[in-house]
Amino acid sequence: xxxxxxxxxxxxxxxxxxxxxxxxxxxxxxxxxxxxxxxxxxxxxxxxxxxxxxxxxxxxxxxxxxxxxxxxxxxxxxxxxxxxxxxxxxxxxxxxxxxxxxxxxxxxxxxxxxxxxxxxxxxxxxxxxxxxxxxxxxxxxxxxxxxxxxxxxxxxxxxxxxxxxxxxxxxxxxxxxxxxxxxxxxxxxxxxxxxxxxxxxxxxxxxxxxxxxxxxxxxxxxxxxxxxxxxxxxxxxxxxxxxxxxxxxxxxxxxxxxxxxxxxxxxxxxxxxxxxxxxxxxxxxxxxxxxx
Numbered sequence: 001x002x003x004x005x006x007x008x009x010x011x012x013x014x015x016x017x018x019x020x021x022x023x024x025x026x027x028x029x030x031x032x033x034x035x036x037x038x039x040x041x042x043x044x045x046x047x048x049x050x051x052x053x054x055x056x057x058x059x060x061x062x063x064x065x066x067x068x069x070x071x072x073x074x075x076x077x078x079x080x081x082x083x084x085x086x087x088x089x090x091x092x093x094x095x096x097x098x099x100x101x102x103x104x105x106x107x108x109x110x111x112x113x114x115x116x117x118x119x120x121x122x123x124x125x126x127x128x129x130x131x132x133x134x135x136x137x138x139x140x141x142x143x144x145x146x147x148x149x150x151x152x153x154x155x156x157x158x159x160x161x162x163x164x165x166x167x168x169x170x171x172x173x174x175x176x177x178x179x180x181x182x183x184x185x186x187x188x189x190x191x192x193x194x195x196x197x198x199x200x201x202x203x204x205x206x207x208x209x210x211x212x213x214x215x216x217x218x219x220x221x222x223x224x225x226x227x228x229x230x231x232x233x234x235x236x237x238x239x240x241x242x243x244x245x246x247x248x249x250x251x252x253x254x255x256x257x258x259x260x261x262x263x264x265x266x267x268x269x270x271x272x273x274x275x276x277x278x279x280x281x282x283x284x285x286x287x288x289x290x291x292x
Contacts (some may be wrong), residue, residue, distance in 0.1 A: 011036050017058055018093070021051040033230040039096045040211070046106050048095070050082060053111065054145045060084035060093060063108070066118035068126040070152045076100045078128050100130060105130035125150040 015029045025044025033285050035142050040048045052060045053279070062085045069079040082095040084100045107130045119130040120139040127148040130136055138145065143275045147154050157176050161204050228236070 005028065008092060010034075011091070012057070014093065017055065018052065021055040021058060022048045033234050035092070035094060037094045037096055039098075042097055042099055042103065042105055045095075045097055046108060046111070049082070049084075049108050049111050052093070052095070057090050058086065058089075060086045062087060063112040063115055063118075064092075066151065067124055068122040070126060070129060072152045074098075076103075080105055080122060080128055101127060103128075103130035104129035106130070109133055126146070127151065152154065164239055280283065 001002050011031055013030060015038075018038055019026055019029060022038070022040065022044070025041050027039040029039070038048075038052075044258065063082065064085050065083040067081045067083070069081060071077050071079065075216060076098040078099050078101075080099065081098045082097070082128075084093050084095065086092070091198055097105055104127060106117060109119070109132065109262050116133060116135060117139065119133050120136060122139040123127050123130060123133075123136055141149065146159060149158070157178060159176060160173050161176045162171060162173055165168070190281050
């Protein structure tokens with residue numbers, strides 16, 4: 001049984017309303033796997049954010065997160081993704097803005113002050129500049145750190161390492177020295193659709209009537225690994241929901257233990273006057289419950 005996911009309202013006519021509100025600043029809009037993505041021009045970001053916040057039918061009041069994505073093969077290699085939440089509509093939307101290493105993106109700290117910290121994270125890890133942020137400093141890496149760790153061309157080992165020196169009795173920085181190179185591991189599970197043939201299975205024949213390619217396995221828990229794509233998982237969930245319809249009960253109401261409210265707390269029908277067998281372990285106390 002799969003774990004339940006948070007329920008959000010359907011997109012509805014969000015794309016049409018956002019297209020009219022943003023106007024020429026919108027590059028294109030698309031809905032993928034139930035999520036609305038609005039790609040906006042860099043120079044039109046601030047007016048677009050104000051329109052998404054104040055336009056009736058949109059009303060995205062909260063900025064939840066700002067994330068960066070690196071596409072080294074593109075001329076504008078970075079995508080800055082803003083995640084907005086509408087408290088009144090219970091709906092989320094993603095705003096994508098493309099840029100490169102030199103052209104800054106307008107800061108949205110004038111709309112949502114919390115963006116100051118979030119923009120500093122994107123600047124620290126990707127090197128994206130934000131024009132209008134009054135405190136654009138590194139926030140996660142150490143003092144004097146060179147480079148931006150989440151860029152695709154940044155080495156996983158980094159350039160320097162920090163350790164405590166027994167000789168100098170202090171923390172020192174030194175170039176990274178690896179005893180051996182990184183090894184590549186195959187984390188694909190053969191039970192979840194590995195793309196290779198296990199040793200000994202080269203001559204195995206599929207069972208009669210079996211499909212040539214096994215169906216993609218769905219995760220048992222929310223967030224669990226699966227070879228299925230998000231679109232396949234969503235279609236499988238929709239098909240499962242259509243099959244599981246609630247069954248109407250044949251009884252008008254559930255039968256209770258008591259036949260009526262008068263019987264509630266009635267207890268046993270046995271009379272209290274019936275003598276009970278004496279318990280040999282109980283010693284009677286004089287003057288309490290005994291006839292003198």
